[in-house]
Amino acid sequence: MSEFRYDVVGIGNAIVDVLARADDDFLAARDLPKGGMTLINASTAESLYADMTEVLEQSGGSAANTIAGLASLGGKGAFIGKVRDDILGNSFREDIRQIGVDFDTPAATHSAPTARCLILVTPDAQRTMNTYLGACIELGPEDIDADVIKASKITYLEGYLFDPPAAKEAFVQAATIAHEGEGKVALTLSDSFCVERYRDDFLKLLEGHVDILFANEDEIKTLYQVDEFDEALQYVRGHCEISALTRSEKGSVIVSGDEMHVVDAASVETVVDTTGAGDAYAAGFLYGITHHLDLRDSAHIGGVAAAEVISHMGARPETPLGTLIENKLKIKI
Amino acid sequence: MSEFRYDVVGIGNAIVDVLARADDDFLAARDLPKGGMTLINASTAESLYADMTEVLEQSGGSAANTIAGLASLGGKGAFIGKVRDDILGNSFREDIRQIGVDFDTPAATHSAPTARCLILVTPDAQRTMNTYLGACIELGPEDIDADVIKASKITYLEGYLFDPPAAKEAFVQAATIAHEGEGKVALTLSDSFCVERYRDDFLKLLEGHVDILFANEDEIKTLYQVDEFDEALQYVRGHCEISALTRSEKGSVIVSGDEMHVVDAASVETVVDTTGAGDAYAAGFLYGITHHLDLRDSAHIGGVAAAEVISHMGARPETPLGTLIENKLKIKI
Numbered sequence: 001m002s003e004f005r006y007d008v009v010g011i012g013n014a015i016v017d018v019l020a021r022a023d024d025d026f027l028a029a030r031d032l033p034k035g036g037m038t039l040i041n042a043s044t045a046e047s048l049y050a051d052m053t054e055v056l057e058q059s060g061g062s063a064a065n066t067i068a069g070l071a072s073l074g075g076k077g078a079f080i081g082k083v084r085d086d087i088l089g090n091s092f093r094e095d096i097r098q099i100g101v102d103f104d105t106p107a108a109t110h111s112a113p114t115a116r117c118l119i120l121v122t123p124d125a126q127r128t129m130n131t132y133l134g135a136c137i138e139l140g141p142e143d144i145d146a147d148v149i150k151a152s153k154i155t156y157l158e159g160y161l162f163d164p165p166a167a168k169e170a171f172v173q174a175a176t177i178a179h180e181g182e183g184k185v186a187l188t189l190s191d192s193f194c195v196e197r198y199r200d201d202f203l204k205l206l207e208g209h210v211d212i213l214f215a216n217e218d219e220i221k222t223l224y225q226v227d228e229f230d231e232a233l234q235y236v237r238g239h240c241e242i243s244a245l246t247r248s249e250k251g252s253v254i255v256s257g258d259e260m261h262v263v264d265a266a267s268v269e270t271v272v273d274t275t276g277a278g279d280a281y282a283a284g285f286l287y288g289i290t291h292h293l294d295l296r297d298s299a300h301i302g303g304v305a306a307a308e309v310i311s312h313m314g315a316r317p318e319t320p321l322g323t324l325i326e327n328k329l330k331i332k333i
Numbered sequence: 334m335s336e337f338r339y340d341v342v343g344i345g346n347a348i349v350d351v352l353a354r355a356d357d358d359f360l361a362a363r364d365l366p367k368g369g370m371t372l373i374n375a376s377t378a379e380s381l382y383a384d385m386t387e388v389l390e391q392s393g394g395s396a397a398n399t400i401a402g403l404a405s406l407g408g409k410g411a412f413i414g415k416v417r418d419d420i421l422g423n424s425f426r427e428d429i430r431q432i433g434v435d436f437d438t439p440a441a442t443h444s445a446p447t448a449r450c451l452i453l454v455t456p457d458a459q460r461t462m463n464t465y466l467g468a469c470i471e472l473g474p475e476d477i478d479a480d481v482i483k484a485s486k487i488t489y490l491e492g493y494l495f496d497p498p499a500a501k502e503a504f505v506q507a508a509t510i511a512h513e514g515e516g517k518v519a520l521t522l523s524d525s526f527c528v529e530r531y532r533d534d535f536l537k538l539l540e541g542h543v544d545i546l547f548a549n550e551d552e553i554k555t556l557y558q559v560d561e562f563d564e565a566l567q568y569v570r571g572h573c574e575i576s577a578l579t580r581s582e583k584g585s586v587i588v589s590g591d592e593m594h595v596v597d598a599a600s601v602e603t604v605v606d607t608t609g610a611g612d613a614y615a616a617g618f619l620y621g622i623t624h625h626l627d628l629r630d631s632a633h634i635g636g637v638a639a640a641e642v643i644s645h646m647g648a649r650p651e652t653p654l655g656t657l658i659e660n661k662l663k664i665k666i
Contacts, residue, residue, distance in 0.1 A: 228596075228597070229595060229597060230594045230595050230596050230597075230629055231629075233594070233595055234594075250583060253595055255593075258591045260588075260593045261563045261566070261567075262562060262563050262566055262586055262595060263561075263563050264561070264562060264563075296563055296564075
């Protein structure tokens with residue numbers, strides 16, 4: 001295998017998160033589907049933002065969170081995504097570069113500002129996301145840096161990337177370039193509403209274009225339109241080289257050909273905010289499989305990373321994940 | 334395949350259950366290991382019984398409960414086990430025959446009385462069992478009716494049968510007879526303390542003598558001396574044709590060669606008494622696989638049967654399981 005410069009390159013929406021606590025009535029009054037991700041326009045974003053109190057702003061975006069988690073584990077990552085050349089965009093770029101991630105996608109100089117996701121965290125720790133895509137809709141095939149893709153063991157794509165129209169092309173192009181080389185392609189289904197929007201596209205992608213699939217229970221059931229986790233599990237077995245299926249407190253199930261693992265969730269004292277749980281899991285799992293760890297250990301690293309992220313507000317780790325893994329799992333990384 | 338007269342013959346300790354509610358202090362004061370099964374002698378049984386209030390007496394015994402569950406599902410079962418020719422023994426025989434199970438093992442006419450299990454159910458619905466084996470220790474190879482074994486699709490053995498010394502021989506003889514014909518042999522590990530007592534024996538049995546294994550998470554981890562469910566899962570894969578591993582509210586995992594299923598638990602409104610949960614699960618699962626149902630449906634039937642049994646005091650179903658399955662699972666049985 002050739003020398004790779006990156007363990008993983010993530011391609012996704014470059015988004016700044018704006019988090020605030022809210023109760024169920026707040027969601028109900030605004031018709032916001034709890035636990036989901038809703039796309040909103042600029043004016044809705046403005047009025048919703050005005051209603052939020054004690055907000056916490058930090059860099060986010062699903063794939064970007066995963067690459068940040070990978071970096072926190074000591075992995076080498078790159079990110080491709082579109083910000084605008086505005087204050088939020090600059091701070092997004094600075095944040096991700098500061099943790100050692102290469103991020104060189106040119107900023108948009110016209111049109112909409114940098115994307116933001118207004119996240120309401122209810123007392124049950126569930127997060128409800130409202131995304132204004134802004135500059136993300138400018139991402140296109142021309143932003144896919146073939147050298148970066150070719151230099152990455154894994155090209156990791158977020159399903160949310162199907163929302164901005166040109167990004168879909170970028171997505172397919174990246175997968176094609178990765179497979180022309182020796183890289184693998186990983187996809188996260190992102191969100192069950194997202195799966196509903198692009199079900200046929202995702203199913204087509206799974207036929208040959210995706211080597212590693214991440215999905216939570218709702219997403220994989222939605223993808224195969226079945227009522228039961230085990231049914232979805234049987235469908236997905238034949239479709240990807242590796243599928244990592246997360247089930248919240250039930251842990252995760254990993255299936256790869258004849259190999260299957262049922263791995264417990266890591267313990268969490270108090271679940272504060274589930275934002276980024278799936279992103280962190282993917283970070284840990286991808287770190288593991290790009291560092292010759294077996295599937296079970298990779299799943300455990302994902303579990304501990306997810307447990308860290310849900311124990312505080314915000315989607316990115318507060319504790320260096322590398323140290324945490326070594327302490328909790330006694331896996332030298 | 335030849336015509337079988339029975340779906341399953343169960344071989345186990347013929348025991349009458351004596352159930353009462355108790356709190357944790359009651360257990361602690363008497364050094365009773367919560368959740369386990371402790372063997373007690375006649376005098377301990379007497380003094381413990383004297384301390385129990387508002388007792389409920391009913392026929393029990395692990396394998397006997399499973400055969401009773403099978404009958405409740407409409408399956409055809411037989412039971413082999415040793416009672417004494419006393420009042421408890423007669424009522425045990427009457428109970429199991431009344432539900433259509435053939436039970437013709439001659440009663441002991443000398444020595445100890447019919448076995449009883451003093452079961453303390455704590456407010457958390459956990460059961461702590463204290464078994465006085467009584468006449469069970471009289472079961473020996475001469476009680477294994479070869480015709481019944483040969484006439485059964487599956488010979489089902491409880492691990493508890495290793496406690497009375499002569500029963501161990503009966504156990505091995507039954508397995509040998511079953512395999513001389515076209516029958517399969519199923520084993521339940523019964524209890525993690527039981528596994529500790531007979532670990533080497535059980536491991537030896539799994540090499541070629543057991544086709545279908547039932548175990549809960551604690552039992553299978555104890556058997557392979559591992560900390561993690563997934564490790565045990567990987568060990569057991571190669572050892573039995575089918576393993577059905579139960580995980581309480583996490584449902585069950587079924588593995589059979591390259592086939593693996595992760596099946597959710599059935600919902601239960603209130604868990605009242607977990608006595609017999611594993612026995613009922615085995616009943617449902619065995620019913621399924623002896624009636625050409627697939628492994629997932631068999632696991633679901635097991636789950637619904639277990640859910641019924643834990644929703645009330647006592648180890649045997651109160652609602653006819655056949656009807657319940659048809660209503661809950663829409664599986665025609």
